[in-house]
Amino acid sequence: MRRAFLAITGLAASTTALVVFKGSPSATPVAQNLPTAQPVNPSGPGTDPSAAPDAPGTDPEAGAPTPSTSAGAPVSPKPGKTTARPSGTKATTKPPSAPRTTKAPQSTTRRVTGNGFDNEYGYVQVQIVVSGTRIIEAVALSLPSGGESDIHSGDVSNRYDGKGGEVVQKQNANLNTVSGATETSNSYKQSLRSAIEQAF
Amino acid sequence: MTYPHTHAAGRRTGTSSRHGGRSAAPVPPQVPERRGPGGRRLLGVLLLVGLVASVLPWWLGTPAGSLRSTAATVTAAGRITGLIAGYLLLVQVLMMSRLPVLERWIGGEQMARWHRDVGATLLITVLAHMSLILVGYADLRNQSVVAEVGTLLGDYEDMVSAFVATGIMMTVGFSSIRAIRRALPYELWHTLHLSSYLVLLLGFGHQFTHGAQLYKPGPVRTGWIALYLLVVAALLWGRVIAPLAFNLRYRLRVADVVAESPDTISIYLTGERLGQLAMLGGQYFRWRFLTRGSWWHSRPFSVSAATNGRWLRLTVKIVGRHTADLRNLEPGTRVWAEGPSGTFTAAHRVRERTLLIAGGSGITPIRAMLEELPPGAALIYRASTPADVLLSRELDWLAQERDTSVWYVIGSRNDPGPRQVMSPDGLRQLVPDVARRDVYLCGPPGLVEQSVRALRRAGVPRRQIHLATFEL
Numbered sequence: 001m002r003r004a005f006l007a008i009t010g011l012a013a014s015t016t017a018l019v020v021f022k023g024s025p026s027a028t029p030v031a032q033n034l035p036t037a038q039p040v041n042p043s044g045p046g047t048d049p050s051a052a053p054d055a056p057g058t059d060p061e062a063g064a065p066t067p068s069t070s071a072g073a074p075v076s077p078k079p080g081k082t083t084a085r086p087s088g089t090k091a092t093t094k095p096p097s098a099p100r101t102t103k104a105p106q107s108t109t110r111r112v113t114g115n116g117f118d119n120e121y122g123y124v125q126v127q128i129v130v131s132g133t134r135i136i137e138a139v140a141l142s143l144p145s146g147g148e149s150d151i152h153s154g155d156v157s158n159r160y161d162g163k164g165g166e167v168v169q170k171q172n173a174n175l176n177t178v179s180g181a182t183e184t185s186n187s188y189k190q191s192l193r194s195a196i197e198q199a200f
Numbered sequence: 201m202t203y204p205h206t207h208a209a210g211r212r213t214g215t216s217s218r219h220g221g222r223s224a225a226p227v228p229p230q231v232p233e234r235r236g237p238g239g240r241r242l243l244g245v246l247l248l249v250g251l252v253a254s255v256l257p258w259w260l261g262t263p264a265g266s267l268r269s270t271a272a273t274v275t276a277a278g279r280i281t282g283l284i285a286g287y288l289l290l291v292q293v294l295m296m297s298r299l300p301v302l303e304r305w306i307g308g309e310q311m312a313r314w315h316r317d318v319g320a321t322l323l324i325t326v327l328a329h330m331s332l333i334l335v336g337y338a339d340l341r342n343q344s345v346v347a348e349v350g351t352l353l354g355d356y357e358d359m360v361s362a363f364v365a366t367g368i369m370m371t372v373g374f375s376s377i378r379a380i381r382r383a384l385p386y387e388l389w390h391t392l393h394l395s396s397y398l399v400l401l402l403g404f405g406h407q408f409t410h411g412a413q414l415y416k417p418g419p420v421r422t423g424w425i426a427l428y429l430l431v432v433a434a435l436l437w438g439r440v441i442a443p444l445a446f447n448l449r450y451r452l453r454v455a456d457v458v459a460e461s462p463d464t465i466s467i468y469l470t471g472e473r474l475g476q477l478a479m480l481g482g483q484y485f486r487w488r489f490l491t492r493g494s495w496w497h498s499r500p501f502s503v504s505a506a507t508n509g510r511w512l513r514l515t516v517k518i519v520g521r522h523t524a525d526l527r528n529l530e531p532g533t534r535v536w537a538e539g540p541s542g543t544f545t546a547a548h549r550v551r552e553r554t555l556l557i558a559g560g561s562g563i564t565p566i567r568a569m570l571e572e573l574p575p576g577a578a579l580i581y582r583a584s585t586p587a588d589v590l591l592s593r594e595l596d597w598l599a600q601e602r603d604t605s606v607w608y609v610i611g612s613r614n615d616p617g618p619r620q621v622m623s624p625d626g627l628r629q630l631v632p633d634v635a636r637r638d639v640y641l642c643g644p645p646g647l648v649e650q651s652v653r654a655l656r657r658a659g660v661p662r663r664q665i666h667l668a669t670f671e672l
Contacts, residue, residue: 001317001320003317004316004317004318004320004321007317007318008320008324011284011321011325012328015277015280015284015328018258018276018280019267019273019280021264022259022263022265022266022267022276023265023267116265116266116268118268120340121340122272122340123266123268123272125266141263141266142262142263145275145412146275146337146340146412151415154416
């Protein structure tokens with residue numbers, strides 16, 4: 001019995017510790033981004049400041065002019081897509097991806113984590129893997145879970161995530177909303193948008 | 201005390217031991233190799249690794265900093281406890297699987313003790329899992345916990361069976377609290393306890409339909425299912441296949457029933473191929489005597505003589521209705537045995553020399569062990585009256601053959617003589633090097649408790665004290 005008591009105490013303590021470690025504010029998404037985002041800069045610190053003004057994804061037109069900046073550097077392999085983007089009628093936010101193609105198409109990949117968004121079902125946070133100017137993979141770090149949410153989150157994740165998901169296909173945050181998971185789809189898009197803004 | 205001396209003595213000398221008090225073994229059996237604690241440590245490490253591995257998917261799948269709301273934190277804690285509970289349930293079943301390997305490595309008694317402790321832990325963990333998830337979900341949906349229970353039961357697949365499983369587990373857990381268990385008839389308690397297999401079945405579904413780490417196909421889900429299959433396989437092997445193989449091989453039958461004292465009988469069993477039976481003195485089997493009235497009743501008894509290739513013997517004190525029917529066993533009755541089990545054997549000693557303390561009919565496993573202990577053992581045999589001394593002619597013979605010192609300590613536990621002997625000083629006087637010996641204890645609970653206390657005060661380390669307990 002004494003051992004059972006010790007075991008229960010031990011498990012309670014470690015469960016608390018696990019939750020505290022994962023939930024501690026020091027490990028917030030922002031803090032996490034700093035180290036991952038930094039590798040982005042080495043090529044040219046100059047590009048960074050310009051990215052910041054772009055950031056407000058709400059304004060589609062703001063990004064449009066930037067394509068001019070192409071310094072003649074070999075354009076990344078997906079011109080077809082990038083052109084489609086600005087013209088895309090529904091394009092609301094995605095301009096940044098096309099313009100930034102100018103940067104040398106270094107094949108260095110980097111991971112960028114978007115801001116997290118709460119909705120009534122849970123917390124959503126998206127991370128993208130960027131190679132050069134292209135998103136090559138998207139991962140939802142967190143989606144609402146528990147009960148039915150698991151199923152909806154699964155749908156969302158199946159549709160958007162991965163190397164062949166909708167994010168990679170579209171290269172922007174104008175994703176089709178997953179039916180039955182409107183809130184989660186929207187939070188996903190918001191988080192993705194913020195990741196894209198940080199990345200380019 | 202119950203029987204007058206003269207009567208008892210008369211019966212005993214008249215009937216005991218057709219074999220003239222000698223073992224039928226042509227040569228005294230070999231002293232078995234020590235087994236050491238390696239197996240137990242290995243299993244302990246494996247189980248701990250498994251525990252960590254079961255929580256790992258949660259750790260890897262949860263991004264740092266994502267637990268910002270209270271609801272998320274509480275739900276996360278609920279998931280962790282859920283994973284732990286799922287794992288502990290499998291450990292619980294595994295420990296009761298009677299898998300021969302586990303019986304060899306750890307032994308049934310130790311296993312039962314672990315099972316008890318893990319059981320209490322499991323019950324608390326399941327309750328924590330349930331309450332944390334309920335509170336977390338209720339908070340997320342802004343409804344009361346009671347309403348959340350309704351939602352879970354109504355809208356979620358597999359949750360009704362999960363709640364039933366929890367109910368069964370609580371019943372089993374509470375009925376196993378010592379005080380409550382003592383008040384219940386054994387059969388009722390046992391039936392209740394058997395229903396815990398239902399927990400395994402009913403709790404299975406909800407882990408996969410709702411478990412955040414398990415609903416997605418992938419290595420985690422596959423691994424979790426593999427664990428389940430593994431445990432079920434162990435259960436089948438230990439509880440069905442191994443006993444079946446054993447009984448088909450040895451085909452045990454009652455050969456004779458002999459009175460050793462007014463309230464004690466010896467049952468001799470014969471069978472086929474007994475020369476190949478790998479059993480150590482001091483081990484026990486769970487016996488079923490296949491007669492109309494008692495085939496369903498499985499009883500643990502020690503074997504009271506070392507293996508000799510020709511017969512097995514159990515010596516049983518008749519107490520109450522559970523054992524009364526054994527007097528009337530007919531020769532030829534088939535016997536179903538499960539075992540051998542137990543770590544109360546010469547192979548589990550940690551030192552070279554031993555002290556054995558027996559009380560009343562507790563002599564039976566010790567009598568069997570004596571044949572396998574290295575020479576130089578010491579035996580203290582406590583009995584209330586001379587009539588309660590069993591197998592004394594065999595003990596005298598073994599004392600000579602195996603160079604064993606035997607002291608009979610007769611009298612009530614409050615008599616000055618026994619009290620003196622069973623005190624730390626008394627033990628040290630009798631056996632000056634007691635602290636450097638393994639001590640094997642078998643007897644009524646009072647004697648065992650008193651002796652353990654005295655031994656500890658006499659400086660015997662805990663790991664050198666071996667207790668024979670069939671159940672807790």
